[in-house]
Every structure is written in structure tokens, then in C-alpha cells.
Amino acid sequence: MQYQLKINGESRTVDVEPGTPLLWVLRDELELTGTKFGCGVAYCGACTVHVDGYPTRSCQTFVEDAVDSEITTIEGATDKVAKAVQAAWQEKDVVQCGWCQSGQIMSAIGLLTENPNPTDEEIKDYMYGNACRCVTYVRINEAIKLASEKLEA
């Protein structure tokens, strides 16, 4: 079945079965592979994208439920907050294997968009849902602080 999606500011048409998770539409049909598959059950956050500006698990978002929304993936994360978060991630050398990091970054952008100056506890709480098997959390939290400071300055 054909669906028209708005992804990263562009209109894209895909032909997939109803009930296909947005994750696999992005990865397999549109070759937007920056969004990652981690668990498939909305428990690890690797597949996080923004749907109408909110961090959302694309593995549990059906394609038909996404047609009227603005979808932003890591490839389209180019606003001021996104740039600050990515720069902070690079400055703090957060990444190791990197598989979870698109999702971590999309969540961090969501956090700083909502709350430009989060406390340590607010960062930890907000980022709880994004698992990192390499355990880069210490640096993730430092990078979010840094991005927040840069954005506030």
C-alpha cells in the first residue's frame, strides 16, 4: 500500500504493508539508515526519531500513523539545538560503537528543546530510555551539559 510521508522536510512516497514500523520504512525503503534497530519493542531508544518535534520510538510507530506528521531523523537534525548537541558529542568524544548514538542524540535534542538548562537529575531521568551497551553515559551527560551551556551563551 502506498503512503505519503513528510520526512526531513521532504515528501516521500513508500509502498509497504500496513502495520510496517516507521523504523523499517526509514531504513529499508528510504535508505535513511542513521536511525537504528535495537530491540523492536520501544525499550532501548536506538530508533528514536522526532515526530512533530517529539522524540518517538520509530520501531513502535506504524507507518499509517505517521502520514500526517512531520518526521525528523538524525539525517535531518540540522537546527541550532541539533548542531550544538552534535558538536558537544564530538567535543566530549562520546561515541564508542555508535549504534545507539543517533537515538541518544535525538533524545538529547528533544530534552534541550523542551528544557534548555536541565539539571543533572533531569538529564539522567530524560535519558533513561536510551540504552548504551558500551556504557557511554558519563560522557553523554557531560555532552548534554556542554551543549546546554553553549546554547545558553
Add this chain to the structure above:
Amino acid sequence: MNISVSRRGFLKGSAAGATALFVGVNAKGVLAAGSSAAANTDLNPFVKIDADGVVTVIIKHFEMGQGTTTGLTTLVAEEIDANWDSVKTDFAPADDVRYKNLFFGAQGTGGSTSIANSFMQYREAGAAARDLLVRAAAQSWGVDASTISVENGVISSGGNSGHFGEFVAIAATLDAVEKPTIKTPDQFKLIGNEKLHRKDNHGKTTGTAIFAMDVNLPGMIYAAIMHSPKFGGTVVSFDDSAAKDVGGFIAAQVLPNKAGVVAFGKNTWSAFQARDALSVEWDFSVAETRSTDALIAAHQALLDEKPEFEIGHEITTENVAPLIEGASKTIEADFTFPYLAHASMESLNCTIEPTDFGVRVHDGCQFPTITRPTVAAILGLKPEQVEIKTLYAGGSFGRRANPTADYNAEAAMAFAVSGKKVPVKLVWSREDDMKGGYYRAMSAHRAKIGLDADGKIVGWDHRLAIKSIMKGTSFEGMMVRDGVDATSVEGVSESLYAIPNQAIGLTDFHNPVPVLWWRSVGHTHTAYAMETLMDMVAAESGQDPIELRLSMLDAAQPNQARMIEAIKHVREISGWKEGDKRGFACHFSFNTCVAVVADVSVDDTSVHINKLFMAVECGVAVNPDVIRAQMEGGAGYGLTAILRNQITLTDGEVDQYNFPDYELLRNPEMPEVEVAIVPSNGAPTGVGEPGLPPTGPAVANAIFAQTGTRILDLPMTKAGFDFV
């Protein structure tokens, strides 16, 4: 090392027609990868310098996050005096001759060896490239080479200057020196530099880094496999009538080895859905059908018997027994350790693509030396007809390095039954990955230690029961001696401590559950047992845990001296005091010494880890910040395991499905980590794994210090603790 130089471009993607300088090792007539006519003379390089001056370092290892891409690039860039920001990286093709791990003798990554084995090789390649460019510049300017200096990618002499690319055409006509002069440590600008950023930073923060699962090829179909729910089961028959109702389903076939049924779909989702809709009848006649409690009991029962192997020949469990019986005090401890899944964030996957010469394997390939012949054999090809395209791996922790290359073999079988016409991408779901075996082995330890009236150790009987990783694999010849798989006992058998009268007995466990190395291999359990026992000795003899360790290390022995330094550093940064209520542990693994102090708070049965202090002695620190990151990550990976992770079986079937029942450490649970790197000019040693082994027992010893409870059965949740 034999350095040679060539202007022939083997690497795909080098600009056609433009001259580039390649520096690598000469195979002396041994066939290179690929099947082109030029294969005999082509060079698989370590360094490529293009006419535009861009330096590309060819990474012979794979990158699973451990930082090797950054490390090998540092070594070359240091010696060639390149501009760090303009150095690029590329993964090497399969080539067991030129790209072998010098410690393994074949191409592969593991055992925390990437920097250690490459340290001189990549530096010499960089130095040879620099020497060629300098001589080419001298020739071009008509000046003496001694007047030339190189800095930040720019070559200059008097009023002349130019970037590397301006001299590659001439340099490629010169002969490389056989033994280039490398820098002395005081000349290092990049090695040891705190400010170098990781080379994979940009790609991994913008979604542009390509991992194996990100491969999309024209006409590609997707595969998912229904595996036997019990280890060792085989397919009798299957019914795909329900799968035919799944949109995008293409076909289903039994794998040639009968270990599963593969479903093909037009995308990953349809392959998963179709696979889930298959109905399969299995033969479990040789499968594991026991449950976890029975398996633990079966391991412990082996400890009641005379050990199958004695590691020390002079001191045996038999002749140490009277020493322990005659001791003033004895310590006894039984430990059990569960199966553990690696659970990399990128589940296992592999894509196989037909090519004119054979196939191309797209993989986060950890052991090209195993993957290539395995895939070739299944597809009836010669190994040289199998090209390996190594891509970023979303974690591995040992799982992608398998003597059976299991998931590569599955991809090859899926490709074979698909008809071999189109690319096939095999993707494991998280549940496949969790239930797929090749776990850290279950094991049981039993120790009896005798102390004299002064609290000195007079005898130590240490027995283990565990399934061998190596036996029955192609690694057996290398890793098994006198029947003993070194990875079963490492960490007990190679303890740095001067333990008088230590007997070590090993009995192999046998069952169909496949086991594999898991970040730090045998040290995952041996360090926990040894360092808990050392803490028990300290407590029983009324000694400070750190002083006890120091009293059992000899500063005249190089590795023991390194450990003493690590211990002293962690004592200093943690401000450890006599009667400290924190936990201490240290362990030597992968030639590296790590000492840890764990600061925890315990409220009844709720444990919070406040902070970890770690000191590491790993020789010269090539990338200090990567070392710190590996200590943080190794500690965190170990914490998750000791706190709550276990793979359990009920009637042979794995109970866990996905992350909700194999809960990874979460952001708020990770403590602050302070890492001290002991200054050293020694050869670099491993860092990917050694942070893990001492972290668990340091936490356990801290819990004992605060509660008086020894936790000997892992995970700790079995003792009623939870972690907040």
C-alpha cells in the same frame, strides 16, 4: 619489517589515473586478495597518500567502538607528521598475509591486541612514508634531505614548501628504506596527546557512519531465520502456509545444515513477520533439555570429583589437601556464574552479494581469517573469490569473533538456498540475538584456602568446572595445552600474586549450549573469584585489603611492579584509608594491570554505586582519552553483568527474549568514574577488556565491607540485592 612501496592502486576508490603513494608490507610473491591479474604484484598498504595530500590509513582491524581506528591512525600520523584533521581511514580487505594480527598470525581482532600488535608496524609504515616524501621533496627542490622538515602535513626546506600530495608521484618511484627511523617518545606530538578526537566522531554523530546492517543494495532481499528453540535441535519439517499471508513474504527454505528455516522477505519487517509465522517440527534428540538449576548442579557435581586436569604439576589438589587440613584457619567458598549474552546494540547481521568473481560479504567482520574460508566452503568457492567488506560494527564484545563464524555461515547458507542471484541480507532480531547462544559460559568455582596462625596462606585449592570455548574449534591447537583450555582458567592460573602452594583443578563441562569469549573471556569469572577470595583472606587475617595485595607482589618482577604502581595510584586518587568501607580489587589481564576502588551505599538490600576509582597500567598511552573511555565502558559492561544479567534455561529453552528481561545498565545507574593512567614508556598493552574484571569484585567487596554479606552466586540479584 619489510616495507615496500607501490604506485599501483589496489584499493577501490583511489582516483583513476592519479598517482597515489602506497606504503605497506610486501608479501614477497604470496597472493594478495582479489583475483585481478595484478594481484601478484599489488600491495595492500597501511598508508595511502593521494595527489591532493590526503593521507588515508588502512585499518587492518575492525572497529566495534574500542577506538582502534583512532589508535592506528595516531601511529601513522605521528610518524609521518600529518595534519590530524586531514587524515582519513578505511578498513582493510581480507588479507591474512599483509593484514595479519601479528599476535595471532592471521587477520582478526580480539584479546585487546589491536594497538599492542600494530604499535611498531604502523609507526614504521608512517615513518617509511615520511622518509619517501622527504627524499622526493629533496629531489624535486635539489636540496639535501637533511635540510627538510615536516610538520602538520607540510614539507619545507628554506623557502620551499609543499603539501604531501605534491611529492607522491616522485616518492612512488623511490625504494622504501627497510628499517625507517621512528621517533623517540620525547618527539611524540600525537601519541599521548589528550586533545586528539576520535576519527569516527563525525559519522557516528550524524547518522552517516555505515554499519553492516545499514547496507542497501539494488535487488536485495532480506532473510530471517527460525532457529531451534533448544540448542542442538534440528529441523524435521516446516509449514509456511501462514507465512504466505504475510505481505512481502518471498519464500522459506530449510538451511542446508538443518539448524533452522530461513524466511525471505522484501524488507526486514516482512522477513521477521514471515519467520514468526513459520511452523517448524524439531528433532531434539541431541538437544540440551535441562533447566538452569540442573545445569548449575551438574557443574557443582564436577567439583566434588577429582579434577580432570591439574594445572600445576608440582602442587596438585591431592598434595595440597593435607596443608589446608593442617591450617589454623580455613576459608571455603563456592561460586557460580551464569550464562551471559553479549547483547551488542547492533544485532548480528550479514549481507552477501553476488559479484563477477564470487561474492562480497558485508559484515562488521572481526575474524576475516575465519569468515572468508567459512563462506567460501558453503558456497563452493575458493577463499580468494570471497571479498570481505568490513564495516563499522555496532558492538561485539567478542560475539562477532567466532571460530564457527556462525552468522556469516548462516548468511552464506541463506544466500545459497536463495538461488545466489540477488544480494541477501540476514538480520537477527533482538530475540534471535538474545536466544542465539555463544554465551559467556556458565561456571562453578570452589576454593579452600588454609591460613596459619599469623594469617599467612599455607595452601590454596581452587577448582573450576566450565565448558571449554576452544575445544572442537580450529583454535584448539593454539589454545589448548595438555588438555587445558587456557581461557577456562586464565586469571587464576596466571595470577600475579605469590600464592604459596596453589593447586588449580579443572574439569570440562560438556553440553550443547554454545559458549564463546565475552569481553575479558575467562577473567569475567576468575577475577571475581580470585579478588573475592583475596578480600576474604584479608578479612580473616585482619589485614588491609590493599596492603595484603602489595605484600604478595614482588617489585622485582616487571608485571608485578606495574600492578604495584596501579594499586598505589588508585589508593592515592581514592584517598583509601585503613578500615575503609569501600571495596578494592585489582587484576592483570591482556598484559594490563587495573586496580579499582568502588564506593557504594547500601540501604538494607538496595545498593547504589556512587563512584569508581580506576588506575590502569597499559604501557605507553597512545590515546589517553580512548583508554579512559574503555575503562569507563569496561567497568559499566561488567557492572550490568554482576548486578542482574543472566541467561537462564527452562527445559533447554532460553527464558529471556529481549532487553526487558536482560536489562542493560541505564544512564542514571552509571556511577562517576575517575581514571588514573599510570605513566609508562613500556610497549602498549590491552585496554578494551582489562577494565572489566576487577570492577565486579571491587563492588562485591564494598558490599561486604558495609553489610558483611559475601555474594558468591551471580548475578547479585540472586542474593536479594537490587540496585538503585
